[in-house]
Amino acid sequence: xxxxxxxxxxxxxxxxxxxxVPRSIGNLPAAAPPVLEEPSxxxxxxxxxLAPAGARACNICLGATFADVDEQxxxxxxxxxxxxxKMRVSGGNAVxxxxxxxxxxxxxxxxxxxxxxxxxxxESDDDAVSTLVRKTKRLHTIREDGDGDDETSTRSVPxxxxxxxxxxxxxxxxxxxxxxxxxxISYRGEDAGQRYLQELKDMQSGGGEEGRxxxxxMTAGGHFAGAVIRVSRPEGEEDSGTTKKGKQKKPKPDTEVxxxxxxxxxxxxxxxxxxxxxxxxxxxxxxxxxxxxRRYGEQALRDDIRNLLTDWxxxxxxxxxxxxxxxxxxxxxxxxxxxxxxxxGDDRLRTFPFPTRRPTQSELLxxxxxxxxxxxxxxxxxxxxxxDDAYLASLPKPKPAPAPAPAQPxxxxxxxxxxxxxxxxxxxxxxxxxxxxxxxxxVAKGRLDALRAFLARGDPLGPGGVDARAPxxxxxxxxxxxxxxxxxxxxxxxxxxxxxxxxxxxxxxAVQRADAPAPAADDEGDEDGAPVPGTRRTAYDYARTRGxxxxxxxxxxxxxxxxxxxxxxxxxARVPSALSRAMEEEREGxxxxxxxxxxxxxxEREAAQKxxxxxxxxxxxxxxxxxxxxxxxxxxxxxxxxGAGESVMGLTPEMRAKxxxxxxxxAAEARxxxxxxxx
Numbered sequence: 029x030x031x032x033x034x035x036x037x038x039x040x041x042x043x044x045x046x047x048x049v050p051r052s053i054g055n056l057p058a059a060a061p062p063v064l065e066e067p068s069x070x071x072x073x074x075x076x077x078l079a080p081a082g083a084r085a086c087n088i089c090l091g092a093t094f095a096d097v098d099e100q101x102x103x104x105x106x107x108x109x110x111x112x113x114k115m116r117v118s119g120g121n122a123v124x125x126x127x128x129x130x131x132x133x134x135x136x137x138x139x140x141x142x143x144x145x146x147x148x149x150x151e152s153d154d155d156a157v158s159t160l161v162r163k164t165k166r167l168h169t170i171r172e173d174g175d176g177d178d179e180t181s182t183r184s185v186p187x188x189x190x191x192x193x194x195x196x197x198x199x200x201x202x203x204x205x206x207x208x209x210x211x212x213i214s215y216r217g218e219d220a221g222q223r224y225l226q227e228l229k230d231m232q233s234g235g236g237e238e239g240r241x242x243x244x245x246m247t248a249g250g251h252f253a254g255a256v257i258r259v260s261r262p263e264g265e266e267d268s269g270t271t272k273k274g275k276q277k278k279p280k281p282d283t284e285v286x287x288x289x290x291x292x293x294x295x296x297x298x299x300x301x302x303x304x305x306x307x308x309x310x311x312x313x314x315x316x317x318x319x320x321x322r323r324y325g326e327q328a329l330r331d332d333i334r335n336l337l338t339d340w341x342x343x344x345x346x347x348x349x350x351x352x353x354x355x356x357x358x359x360x361x362x363x364x365x366x367x368x369x370x371x372x373g374d375d376r377l378r379t380f381p382f383p384t385r386r387p388t389q390s391e392l393l394x395x396x397x398x399x400x401x402x403x404x405x406x407x408x409x410x411x412x413x414x415x416d417d418a419y420l421a422s423l424p425k426p427k428p429a430p431a432p433a434p435a436q437p438x439x440x441x442x443x444x445x446x447x448x449x450x451x452x453x454x455x456x457x458x459x460x461x462x463x464x465x466x467x468x469x470x471v472a473k474g475r476l477d478a479l480r481a482f483l484a485r486g487d488p489l490g491p492g493g494v495d496a497r498a499p500x501x502x503x504x505x506x507x508x509x510x511x512x513x514x515x516x517x518x519x520x521x522x523x524x525x526x527x528x529x530x531x532x533x534x535x536x537x538a539v540q541r542a543d544a545p546a547p548a549a550d551d552e553g554d555e556d557g558a559p560v561p562g563t564r565r566t567a568y569d570y571a572r573t574r575g576x577x578x579x580x581x582x583x584x585x586x587x588x589x590x591x592x593x594x595x596x597x598x599x600x601a602r603v604p605s606a607l608s609r610a611m612e613e614e615r616e617g618x619x620x621x622x623x624x625x626x627x628x629x630x631x632e633r634e635a636a637q638k639x640x641x642x643x644x645x646x647x648x649x650x651x652x653x654x655x656x657x658x659x660x661x662x663x664x665x666x667x668x669x670x671g672a673g674e675s676v677m678g679l680t681p682e683m684r685a686k687x688x689x690x691x692x693x694x695a696a697e698a699r700x701x702x703x704x705x706x707x
Contacts, residue, residue, distance in 0.1 A: 035402040036282045037203055038231055038240065038260035044195060045229060050221025051192035051200065051412075088112045088122055107157055114161045124405045126190075126202065127415065131160060131422065163422060189381035190403060191224045194412070202403030203228065206378045207349065235260045241286070241346050244396060245333075245362065246353040246387035250295035250325060252333055253387035255288040256343045259400055283396065287343060289336055290389055293325035327462060330361050331485075337362065337369040344369060350376045351395075353384050364452070365459075367486070461501040463488045468504050471515050471523045479523075483531065494531045512567045513539050521575045528583045535567050535580065535601040536591050566602045581607035640703065 035041070086092040086103060089112050094100040103109055112122040123131070190202040205213050208227050215223065234240075240260040246253045261280060297318065313319075337344065344350065350370065352362055363372045370377065382398060385391050407415070446454065467489060470479040482488060489496040489511065498505035498514075505514050512533040515523040527533040571577045584593035585606035593603045679687065 035201070035404070037207060037400045037402055038235075039282055040201075040228075040232060040402065042232075044199075044201075045232065047195045048193040048201065048225060048228070049195075050225050051194045088116055089125070092125070110157045111160060114157065115164070118161070120164070121411070123415075124407075126403060126405060131164075131419070164418060193225060193228070194409075196409070198406050198408045200405045200407060200412075202405070204381050204399055206351075206381050207231075207399065210375050233263065235263050237262050238346070239263070240348050241343070242396070243340075243344055243347045243350045244392050245351065246384060246392065247329075247333065247358050247361065248353070248355065248387055250293045250329060251290075251387040252292070252329065253288075253290045253389055253392050254333075254336060254340075255389070255392050256286045256340060256347065257396060258284045258286055259396070283400065285393075287340060288389055288392070290387070291329075291332060293329040293332070295322050295325040295329060297322065324466075327466060333361050334365070334368075335485075338367075341369050347376060349378055350374070351378045351380055351399075353380050353387070360455075364455075366456075457499060457501065460490055460499055464498055464502045464505065467511060468502070468514055471511065471520055472504075472518055474520060474522055476522060476526050479526075480530075494527065495534045495537060509539055510534075510537055510567070512537075513570055516567050516570045516576055517572070519573050519576055521573075521579055524576055524579050525583075528579065529587070532590070533567075534591065535583075535593070535603075536595075536599050538564050538566060539570075540565060564598075564602075566600075568601055568603050578607055581605060585609075585611075 035044075085094070086100070086109065089103070089109055092103060092109075094103060108125050108128045111128055115122060189204055189206070191205050191208070193201045193203075195201065208224065212220070212223055212227060217223075239258045239262045241256060242259050243256050244254065259282070261282060352359065354362065362368075362370055380395055380399075382395075384395060467479065467482060470476075470482065483494060487493050487496070490499070494512075495510055498507060498509045500507045510533070512524065512527045512535065515527060528535065568577065568580045571580070580593070580601070580603045583590075584601070584603045585608040588606065592600045593606065594600070596602050
């Protein structure tokens with residue numbers, strides 16, 4: 029019964045290791061990547077290897093075992109199984125999954141590789157599988173007739189991700205090349221195979237007292253997953269032995285997760301794809317609330333990842349390999365920034381040599397298992413030789429050399445491209461402008477806790493710390509403006525107080541803006557609020573409210589030794605006067621006395637009014653006037669008929685106004701006489 033074991037790349041048994049030899053393809057140099065392909069077609073189908081006892085297996089495919097029925101059904105619908113069935117029916121030999129994947133890479137029509145049961149997918153997959161079977165049969169026909177050509181010897185073999193080793197009589201081991209040193213991966217000498225084998229043997233030992241460590245990082249679509257993992261046991265550690273109670277010790281695992289972290293930020297619009305930063309760089313900068321949230325999410329994700337790298341700096345320093353899965357734009361999160369933990373030319377950096385899914389903790393573990401698990405196949409040497417020839421035949425023929433193009437007229441000189449230094453400087457300027465925009469937003473919204481944590485990360489606003497001046501390209505701030513001046517202009521009293529007292533922002537820095545406010549008089553007098561005249565302006569000169577100006581004056585009284593608060597020349601903050609607590613208490617006392625005096629006067633006036641009303645005699649009820657109607661004929665007097673002198677009927681608006689004024693004058697004279705006691 030054939031045995032199918034799984035080996036860890038750092039724990040290959042020594043007897044097997046001693047029998048390994050490098051694998052090469054036919055007449056190719058040993059440095060070429062070994063690829064296992066379609067075996068020869070014997071006269072009768074060869075029996076499939078048996079699966080381990082107790083496991084579900086496929087009787088057609090090589091080494092296909094399944095954990096449950098669903099996995100087995102998925103396998104029966106796959107292209108690999110259909111290809112093996114067609115080959116067995118036609119008298120051929122089945123291939124392993126790795127061999128089938130390499131055969132499919134040489135086919136022009138890509139195979140779906142999906143487990144979908146739809147009619148369309150099945151039809152397209154069936155056509156692709158049939159094409160691959162026909163190519164294999166045609167290859168055998170050519171070899172049997174002896175009509176093959178020598179073009180296959182000149183075809184270039186694509187670089188494969190696996191380095192293969194052969195153990196006679198019928199065992200092959202495949203290991204990902206990214207696990208080897210980078211200088212060996214790029215080496216193309218004739219002894220490359222022997223160097224790979226020697227390096228594999230060296231990998232079985234070493235690692236120090238703590239074992240070998242790897243770091244794995246993935247980020248995509250706002251998701252991030254990272255881990256630091258011990259991938260080999262410490263040197264000299266053995267599994268054998270018993271405990272104090274005489275029980276057998278449990279073997280320690282080959283891998284152990286030392287650190288791990290996952291988090292997510294909102295950076296991509298749902299069902300749209302692409303990050304907000306890429307959309308902005310294309311020239312279509314959105315101004316919606318969602319776009320602002322995504323920009324903030326990208327910045328927060330970048331800061332979170334870089335902070336995590338800083339926290340893990342000691343562990344990353346001890347890592348032997350560092351795998352990073354990120355797009356071109358997201359890769360700058362890990363590299364090429366000020367104070368980066370990982371350098372761009374670090375020999376330990378690697379990418380995952382196979383497709384990965386959404387960054388999660390389970391995906392990291394799956395990729396780790398894929399990297400550290402040795403790929404195993406069981407083919408005889410004759411089958412290997414035949415499948416090497418089949419693979420070479422499946423490679424595309426070299427294209428003929430193109431004819432020399434006719435001479436073209438000289439093109440206009442293109443605009444000079446930016447150098448690497450200029451591009452790096454431009455990226456640094458953009459990043460600085462983004463950090464300034466975040467800081468200004470925190471000041472405007474009064475988020476002092478977030479601002480305190482933001483400024484604590486070194487010098488995010490550039491040299492000078494909190495007194496750094498705004499660069500060009502910041503929307504809300506003028507070039508050369510400080511964070512204190514922006515807070516003063518916004519009227520953010522809490523932010524101004526925090527910047528002056530806690531952050532110790534310099535109020536004496538001269539800042540020139542075209543929109544400086546004109547001197548404004550304060551409610552308590554010009555000496556408290558009017559800026560000192562002059563051409564030089566400081567942060568105090570941009571205050572538009574009395575509350576902000578009082579913040580400066582209070583700081584001048586409480587911390588007089590910090591700055592030259594009252595100075596108007598060079599090095600002065602141009603604050604007109606200090607405002608101490610005693611002065612504020614005195615001012616409040618004066619206001620209270622003034623308000624108390626006004627209330628007393630109002631009460632006295634109301635009491636005098638009540639006394640005068642009590643002394644007046646009771647007024648008799650007015651007698652109703654009896655109006656007499658004038659005859660309709662005959663002359664009338666101005667103002668109406670007799671007995672109706674107050675009537676204004678029939679008068680012009682000017683005359684009505686004159687009569688009303690006279691009436692009010694008589695009423696006022698009557699009231700004055702009544703108040704004077706009838707005199």
